[in-house]
Amino acid sequence: MNDDLLERYKDILSSKNYKLTSQRNSILQVLIENKNRHFSADELYKEVAKVNPDVGLATIYRNLEIFCRLGITHRLDFDNKYKYYELSVEGNHHHHLICVKCGNIIEFNDQVLEDFENEIEDFYDFKIIDHRIKFYGICEECRKEK
Amino acid sequence: MNDDLLERYKDILSSKNYKLTSQRNSILQVLIENKNRHFSADELYKEVAKVNPDVGLATIYRNLEIFCRLGITHRLDFDNKYKYYELSVEGNHHHHLICVKCGNIIEFNDQVLEDFENEIEDFYDFKIIDHRIKFYGICEECRKEK
DNA sequence: ATCGATGCAAACCTTTTGCATGCAG
DNA sequence: CTGCATGCAAAAGGTTTGCATCGAT
Numbered sequence: 011m012n013d014d015l016l017e018r019y020k021d022i023l024s025s026k027n028y029k030l031t032s033q034r035n036s037i038l039q040v041l042i043e044n045k046n047r048h049f050s051a052d053e054l055y056k057e058v059a060k061v062n063p064d065v066g067l068a069t070i071y072r073n074l075e076i077f078c079r080l081g082i083t084h085r086l087d088f089d090n091k092y093k094y095y096e097l098s099v100e101g102n103h104h105h106h107l108i109c110v111k112c113g114n115i116i117e118f119n120d121q122v123l124e125d126f127e128n129e130i131e132d133f134y135d136f137k138i139i140d141h142r143i144k145f146y147g148i149c150e151e152c153r154k155e156k
Numbered sequence: 157m158n159d160d161l162l163e164r165y166k167d168i169l170s171s172k173n174y175k176l177t178s179q180r181n182s183i184l185q186v187l188i189e190n191k192n193r194h195f196s197a198d199e200l201y202k203e204v205a206k207v208n209p210d211v212g213l214a215t216i217y218r219n220l221e222i223f224c225r226l227g228i229t230h231r232l233d234f235d236n237k238y239k240y241y242e243l244s245v246e247g248n249h250h251h252h253l254i255c256v257k258c259g260n261i262i263e264f265n266d267q268v269l270e271d272f273e274n275e276i277e278d279f280y281d282f283k284i285i286d287h288r289i290k291f292y293g294i295c296e297e298c299r300k301e302k
Numbered sequence: 303a304t305c306g307a308t309g310c311a312a313a314c315c316t317t318t319t320g321c322a323t324g325c326a327g
Numbered sequence: 328c329t330g331c332a333t334g335c336a337a338a339a340g341g342t343t344t345g346c347a348t349c350g351a352t
Contacts, residue, residue: 029306029352052341065309071342088233107284134262175327177326198316210333
């Protein structure tokens with residue numbers, strides 16, 4: 011299953027004439043092994059280094075940019091100074107609950123929102139192709155503390 | 157109405173022992189006059205300069221930080237390198253439709269989502285206090301073009 | 303053999319911070 | 328007066344870029 015994914019991404023790259031370098035392979039590998047995790051560029055850099063130390067940070071950035079453009083990954087903005095990236099795996103669409111106390115981020119899936127989206131599309135004449143939702147609040151742990 | 161707002165924000169500042177400087181006044185004034193617009197720090201800096209040239213960029217940053225902490229403003233993250241700020245005016249809660257072609261950002265109001273929020277609160281045991289939603293898509297204009 | 307991909311380090315640019323001065327309370 | 332607020336310029340720090348080299352095709 012993971013191998014299938016890897017092959018699919020490699021196909022996408024080849025079909026767009028991007029070379030299959032060992033660096034790209036390692037980056038994809040790490041992303042796939044952590045399907046439901048999001049990485050800052052630096053976090054990914056360090057994680058990739060464990061598998062393949064010959065990958066520079068600039069290469070991470072350059073490839074994340076390409077991967078996002080090809081739809082392999084997408085970028086997330088939380089409210090800190092980093093940008094985060096995660097694999098765009100279908101059936102893994104999820105959003106984030108951000109605790110304003112401890113900063114912890116909980117992921118959750120949603121199948122709802124379809125009706126809501128349709129309403130908006132009609133009203134604003136805007137064809138929606140994706141959405142990101144962030145809920146801010148206080149997590150279970152932090153509510154216990156006080 | 158705008159004056160009421162200004163007074164309210166000044167009260168908040170005073171009550172927290174923040175001084176009412178001419179810089180803070182000018183920044184609030186510009187934000188209030190542009191209630192439903194979001195600014196990057198630099199955009200706000202330039203806009204404030206038209207009214208009061210004696211406001212440095214560092215002051216903009218320092219005060220936006222304070223305003224956000226006091227709930228006067230909140231910060232938005234789109235997918236570029238800037239952070240954006242806008243006034244938190246009740247009854248003006250809105251979200252953003254981001255066109256992936258032209259980058260234009262349309263604001264929209266929502267009263268819905270309450271049910272959805274409650275569901276999430278129960279399931280994840282997470283007390284939600286705010287949310288941000290971004291929809292990506294293609295706007296009317298851009299759909300016409302092709 | 304070619305030309306895109308990479309590593310390294312420097313450049314970039316937004317945001318933050320140190321410090322002397324200014325001004326609200 | 329006192330101490331927070333500000334301006335300026337420098338520093339920080341995440342991201343991008345230039346350039347020589349490497350390596351996939």
